[in-house]
Structures are given as structure tokens and as C-alpha cells.
Amino acid sequence: MFAIPFLDLPSLGSAVGSVRLPGSKSISNRVLLLAALSQGTTLVQDLLASDDTRVMLDALRQLGCGVEEDGTQARIVGLGGCLPQSPARLFLGNAGTAMRPLTAALALLGGEYELGGIARMHERPIGDLVDALRQLGCHIDYLGQDGYPPLRIAQADGVPALSLAGPIRVRGDVSSQFLTALLMALPLVATAQEVVIEVVGELISKPYIHITLELLARFGIAVRHEHWQRFIIPAGSRYQSPGTIHVEADASSASYFIAAGAIAGVAPGVKVLGVGLDSIQGDIRFVEAARLMGAQISGGPNWLQIERGSWPLKAIDLDCNHIPDAAMTLAVMALYADGTTTLRNIASWRVKETDRIAAMATELRKLGATVEEGMDFIRVTPPSAPADWRAATIHTYDDHRVAMCFSLAAFNPAGLPVRIEDPKCVAKTFPDYFEALFSVVQTAPHTIPVICLDGPTASGKGTVAAALAQTLGYAFLDSGALYRITALAAIRAGLALEASAEAEIAALVRHLDIRFEAEQVWLNGENITTAIRTEEAGMNASRVSGLPAVRTALVALQHSFRCLPGLVADGRDMGTIIFPQAPLKIFLTASAEARAQRRYQQLIAKGDSANMSALLADLQERDARDMSRSVAPLRPAQDALLLDSTHCTAHEAVQQVLAWWQQRQPFVPSTQG
Numbered sequence: 136m137f138a139i140p141f142l143d144l145p146s147l148g149s150a151v152g153s154v155r156l157p158g159s160k161s162i163s164n165r166v167l168l169l170a171a172l173s174q175g176t177t178l179v180q181d182l183l184a185s186d187d188t189r190v191m192l193d194a195l196r197q198l199g200c201g202v203e204e205d206g207t208q209a210r211i212v213g214l215g216g217c218l219p220q221s222p223a224r225l226f227l228g229n230a231g232t233a234m235r236p237l238t239a240a241l242a243l244l245g246g247e248y249e250l251g252g253i254a255r256m257h258e259r260p261i262g263d264l265v266d267a268l269r270q271l272g273c274h275i276d277y278l279g280q281d282g283y284p285p286l287r288i289a290q291a292d293g294v295p296a297l298s299l300a301g302p303i304r305v306r307g308d309v310s311s312q313f314l315t316a317l318l319m320a321l322p323l324v325a326t327a328q329e330v331v332i333e334v335v336g337e338l339i340s341k342p343y344i345h346i347t348l349e350l351l352a353r354f355g356i357a358v359r360h361e362h363w364q365r366f367i368i369p370a371g372s373r374y375q376s377p378g379t380i381h382v383e384a385d386a387s388s389a390s391y392f393i394a395a396g397a398i399a400g401v402a403p404g405v406k407v408l409g410v411g412l413d414s415i416q417g418d419i420r421f422v423e424a425a426r427l428m429g430a431q432i433s434g435g436p437n438w439l440q441i442e443r444g445s446w447p448l449k450a451i452d453l454d455c456n457h458i459p460d461a462a463m464t465l466a467v468m469a470l471y472a473d474g475t476t477t478l479r480n481i482a483s484w485r486v487k488e489t490d491r492i493a494a495m496a497t498e499l500r501k502l503g504a505t506v507e508e509g510m511d512f513i514r515v516t517p518p519s520a521p522a523d524w525r526a527a528t529i530h531t532y533d534d535h536r537v538a539m540c541f542s543l544a545a546f547n548p549a550g551l552p553v554r555i556e557d558p559k560c561v562a563k564t565f566p567d568y569f570e571a572l573f574s575v576v577q578t579a580p581h582t583i584p585v586i587c588l589d590g591p592t593a594s595g596k597g598t599v600a601a602a603l604a605q606t607l608g609y610a611f612l613d614s615g616a617l618y619r620i621t622a623l624a625a626i627r628a629g630l631a632l633e634a635s636a637e638a639e640i641a642a643l644v645r646h647l648d649i650r651f652e653a654e655q656v657w658l659n660g661e662n663i664t665t666a667i668r669t670e671e672a673g674m675n676a677s678r679v680s681g682l683p684a685v686r687t688a689l690v691a692l693q694h695s696f697r698c699l700p701g702l703v704a705d706g707r708d709m710g711t712i713i714f715p716q717a718p719l720k721i722f723l724t725a726s727a728e729a730r731a732q733r734r735y736q737q738l739i740a741k742g743d744s745a746n747m748s749a750l751l752a753d754l755q756e757r758d759a760r761d762m763s764r765s766v767a768p769l770r771p772a773q774d775a776l777l778l779d780s781t782h783c784t785a786h787e788a789v790q791q792v793l794a795w796w797q798q799r800q801p802f803v804p805s806t807q808g
């Protein structure tokens with residue numbers, strides 16, 4: 136996950152490859168709750184691991200359910216008729232699929248609970264559900280604003296006598312989750328008599344009710360319905376665990392990859408695994424919408440394959456009430472269409488993670504689109520020519536879908552990058568979204584940005600480069616480590632670190648299995664992190680690095696570090712030889728005395744003995760060798776910026792490089808908080 140302030144996506148090329156998507160949020164949270172309400176133990180496979188399921192799992196634990204989890208697998212021991220632990224205060228983040236169904240279930244189980252979430256959750260309506268539960272006889276109070284969480288369910292003495300005889304009426308025009316919540320909770324009390332729910336007014340997001348009914352059936356409850364307006368829960372209902380249950384991949388998450396295929400998919404296209412045309416999720420109908428826009432999509436039971444069909448995409452005018460989440464992706468696809476696209480009947484967008492109609496309109500305009508919005512529609516006209524696109528900083532409003540769908544703007548024909556603020560908000564439903572996107576995107580290496588940091592030994596470039604890579608979410612190439620590793624491998628192979636063994640050392644390089652993982656370095660399966668960090672290893676690296684054939688042998692390996700979304704490369708010839716076209720080159724220096732002093736302190740801190748004058752002499756010797764070697768001598772690239780860190784801290788050096796990097800970006804700063 137990219138837990139950084141912003142993620143700059145360079146202009147993306149084509150899309151091809153396969154991606155297995157994480158589990159469906161809607162199925163995961165329903166299955167977890169149904170398993171918790173059941174008799175027996177349920178093994179849930181391919182569960183979504185994200186913020187929304189985390190809050191549900193934590194809540195179930197607090198309520199006394201047995202919960203064992205291991206990544207995407209969870210074992211839930213149901214309450215099976217026992218009362219949940221009470222009192223309890225449940226934090227439900229911004230998960231509508233946790234907040235609404237838990238409210239209803241706990242209201243019908245008895246006990247005392249407080250249910251709340253993040254600030255935005257407290258702006259998302261729940262009044263229609265509370266009204267329905269109060270109508271039944273439940274005691275629920277608002278702890279903040281009427282109609283919104285946080286809530287208190289105050290039934291310490293048990294559930295009051297419920298009015299189950301008449302139909303329970305619930306409004307369905309603000310969120311279908313209220314009806315879903317009642318459908319999942321009422322079987323708990325539909326023992327002696329059937330219970331009927333009637334939807335008042337229009338029911339939005341209908342396909343989510345279909346998911347609810349499908350899953351209820353898996354847990355032993357067969358709900359009948361009449362035209363999606365009247366739902367009958369049979370008498371004698373009793374939740375029974377199905378044993379093992381598998382969660383399909385998320386169809387809404389699939390929309391970003393379907394769109395990537397439609398916009399940039401070259402043969403054989405993008406293959407999405409884990410969800411297919413037989414999905415029980417309503418958002419699978421995004422496939423139809425994408426086809427209308429021109430995508431070529433084939434699919435089977437658990438897969439979809441998408442390629443670009445018509446180009447430009449075709450503008451559409453579509454009622455999107457049945458696919459409220461995936462429709463946001465259509466709004467970004469509209470940027471690539473041949474005219475104006477209108478998405479209608481999406482009023483619910485205004486009460487989701489943010490006011491999504493307003494958010495989409497604001498951010499689409501930043502890219503150069505013309506956007507009209509109404510209470511329940513959005514109309515998008517793309518920039519009329521490539522030159523009308525703008526490099527935008529996309530504010531994401533803590534809304535995972537805003538972050539995910541706007542990543543698709545990086546396929547723009549103007550070749551502009553896109554900045555996504557707060558990219559970690561995708562953690563709500565798809566923590567590794569950007570990693571998954573990068574895995575199916577091909578981009579010409581020259582469009583992937585590289586920041587080069589060259590400089591003499593102990594100039595602090597390693598520290599500065601690693602911090603920069605971390606801040607920008609870029610890959611990090613410690614090219615010095617490659618020479619250290621090569622020297623170590625050569626010594627172990629009994630080779631002398633000199634010209635006589637040059638060809639053999641170069642040959643050896645081609646067979647090294649090197650892995651960088653977090654701060655650790657692995658060679659042929661052995662952790663050599665400390666072995667390559669000694670002073671001697673540094674000297675040996677300097678020796679092998681003077682051998683031209685060894686340098687050549689390492690070029691391809693170094694180039695392979697250039698991957699999306701970018702690279703920070705630290706070394707001595709990054710800007711001069713390895714990445715001569717890099718958009719930013721820094722030559723980091725410090726006086727020999729300051730560098731010797733830093734090295735001295737590093738060694739002392741590690742508990743090693745150190746001698747200042749010997750260190751200074753070694754360092755000067757190494758400088759001389761690095762600067763005078765015939766191949767790739769250490770010198771600043773002509774277009775490098777010089778940064779003398781003698782009198783500044785590593786943090787200050789990082790800030791300076793970041794400031795220079797920002798100056799070279801085309802982004803207009805975000806106007807939103």
C-alpha cells in the first residue's frame with residue numbers, strides 16, 4: 136500500500152496482463168455477520184482484507200464471537216443463539232456494510248451498545264433504519280445529530296416486546312443498506328411467525344438486495360419477495376452455518392481494470408480473475424455499460440478478459456441506479472469518449488464516502504473536462520483535444536473510489552502525469568490497488584521518472600535517496616550495494632578483485648540472484664545485509680567498480696529497477712552513465728572532514744571501533760580512486776544540481792531535493808483541503 140501524502144502516476148501506456156482481485160466487500164461483510172449470527176463454525180475463504188472488513192472483524196470479536204483469521208481466510212464461531220457481549224462500544228470506521236447491518240442485528244439481540252465511526256460516518260444517514268427499528272419497538276438513541284450515527288442501542292434488560300405482526304416499513308430511497316440490515320437481522324426473531332418487510336417508495340441500488348438474499352439462502356434463510364417491494368422472512372427461521380463459504384472477488388474493484396482494458400487494453404488484453412459473468416454482485420453489470428462505451432469483453436464463471444474495442448470510447452446516457460459504485464468509473468471513462476456522457480439516477484452518491492457528485496465534478500474539471508452536475512446526475516464532456524488536458528492534483532476526499540477511478544486519467548493522450556492525494560484511502564476496500572494496477576500496465580521506460588543521486592562515499596546519499604523513495608513511493612536502487620555484493624561474491628568464488636579476474640567477475644554477475652527486501656539484502660538466498668556494510672566491503676566495492684566489464688555486466692540489472700511509479704537511484708554514475716536522461720540529477724557532496732565525521736559516528740553507534748584520521752585517509756583514497764578511474768569516473772552530470780550537505784541534516788537535504796522535484800512537476804496545486 137502507498138501510505139504517502141501523494142502518489143504521482145506517470146503517463147501510462149498500454150494495459151495487458153492478468154490480475155487477481157481481492158474479495159468483495161459487500162459479500163465479505165455480509166458473510167462475516169451471518170456467520171456470527173449462525174449456529175456452528177464458518178470457514179470464510181478469499182475474504183477481503185481491508186479497512187471495512189477489519190472493523191467488522193474487530194466488532195465481532197468484541198461481541199464475543201470466536202474469530203481466527205489468517206490473511207484472506209477467517210474462521211468464525213457463531214453466537215448460535217447466545218447473547219453478544221454487552222455493553223460494547225463499536226468503532227465501525229466508514230463501513231456502511233458494518234454500521235447498518237450491525238445496528239439492526241444488535242437491536243434485535245438485546246444488550247447495550249454504542250456504534251460510531253469516523254467523522255464522515257457521522258454524516259451518513261441512518262434515520263430510515265432507526266425509524267424502522269423503533270417502529271418494531273427497539274430502543275435506539277442518537278448520540279449526536281438526529282438521523283445519523285453515533286447511536287446507542289439501550290436494551291440492557293433485553294429486547295422489548297416487538298411488533299412483528301404487521302409489515303415493517305422501511306424507506307429504500309436513501310440507501311438499500313437499511314433494507315439489507317433488516318433482512319439480515321429479522322430472521323433472528325422470525326421464529327414463531329413470519330415477518331414481512333415493506334419498502335416505502337423507490338428502492339435504490341436493488342442488486343445489493345439480490346446479494347443479501349443469495350447469502351441469506353446460503354445460511355439457511357429463504358426469503359421470498361414480491362417485486363422487490365415486499366419481503367417475507369419465513370417463520371421458523373434459524374441461521375445455520377454453511378460450513379465453508381467462498382467470497383468472490385469484488386466486482387466494483389473489477390471496474391477499474393475493465394476500464395483500463397477498455398481504454399488501453401492491447402491484445403490479449405487485461406484478464407481479471409476471481410469474478411466472472413455469473414457473479415452474484417450487481418456491479419458485474421458494469422460490463423454492460425463498458426460494452427456500451429465500446430469495450431470488448433469476454434468472460435466465464437470466474438474471469439473476464441477486456442480489450443480496447445471502439446476508440447475513442449462512445450459517449451453514453453445511462454441510468455446508473457443499479458451500479459452506484461462502479462458508475463464512478465464510467466465518469467472517468469467519459470474522459471475518453473467521443474461526446475458527452477450522462478450518468479443518471481445517482482442521488483445516493485451524495486451520501487457516500489463523500490458527496491461523490493460534487494467530488495467527481497470538481498476533479499474531472501481539473502483534468503480539463505466540462506462537467507455539469509445536478510441533484511442526481513452528472514454530465515461529462517471530455518477535453519476537446521489532447522492539448523486541453525491538464526496535469527491535475529486529484530483530491531481524494533478519503534474516498535477509495537475517487538482515488539481508484541482517477542488513476543485511469545493517467546492514460547490521457549497528452550502524456551501528462553496525474554497526482555493522487557492520500558492514495559492510502561484505497562485501504563477501505565482495496566489496499567494494494569495501485570500495485571495491482573502497475574502489474575498490468577506497460578509504460579515505456581523513458582516515461583518512468585528517475586531521480587539520480589550521485590556523490591562520493593559518506594555524503595549521505597544513501598540515507599537521502601532511501602528517504603526520497605519512501606516519500607514518493609518510488610523504487611530504490613542502491614547501486615553501491617550491487618558493487619558490494621559483486622565483490623563479496625567474487626571473493627567467495629576465490630577471485631582476485633583486479634583486472635586479471637575481470638572477465639570471470641563479469642560472468643559471475645550474470646548469475647547472481649539478488650533481492651532487496653525492505654532494508655535487507657539477499658544473495659542466492661542468504662541474508663548478506665551486514666556482510667556488505669563493512670568498511671572492507673566498501674573498499675572491495677570500489678575495486679570491482681573500476682573494472683569496465685563488471686560495470687557493463689551490471690547495467691541491465693540497474694535498468695531493471697526502473698519501474699512504476701518511479702525510481703530513486705543512488706550511486707556514482709547514475710546521472711552520467713546509467714540514467715543519462717533522468718529528469719532530476721543531484722550531486723550530493725560534503726567536505727571530506729564532515730563525511731569522515733559522519734562515518735565515524737555511524738561506526739561508533741554500531742559499537743565498532745573507529746579512528747578519525749584513518750577514516751579520513753581511507754575516504755580520501757577512495758575519492759581519488761572513484762574520481763580517477765577510467766570508466767565512469769565519479770563526477771557530477773552536466774545537468775546535475777549540486778547539493779552540499781556539509782552543514783545540513785539528512786532531513787533538510789531530502790526537503791531540498793523534494794522542492795527541486797516539485798518545481799519540475801507540471802501539477803497545478805490542489806485547491807481542496
Ligand SMILES: O=C(O)C1=C[C@@H](OP(=O)(O)O)[C@@H](O)[C@H](O)C1
Nearest residue numbers: 161232310311312340343459483
Ligand atoms: O449493500 C451493500 O453492500 C452496498 C450497497 C450500496 O449502497 P447504497 O444502498 O447506499 O446505495 C453500495 O453503494 C455500497 O458500496 C455497498
Ligand SMILES: C=C(OP(=O)(O)O)C(=O)O
Nearest residue numbers: 229230231232460487488
Ligand atoms: C458506498 C460505499 O461504501 P459503504 O459500504 O461504506 O456504503 C462504497 O464502497 O463505495
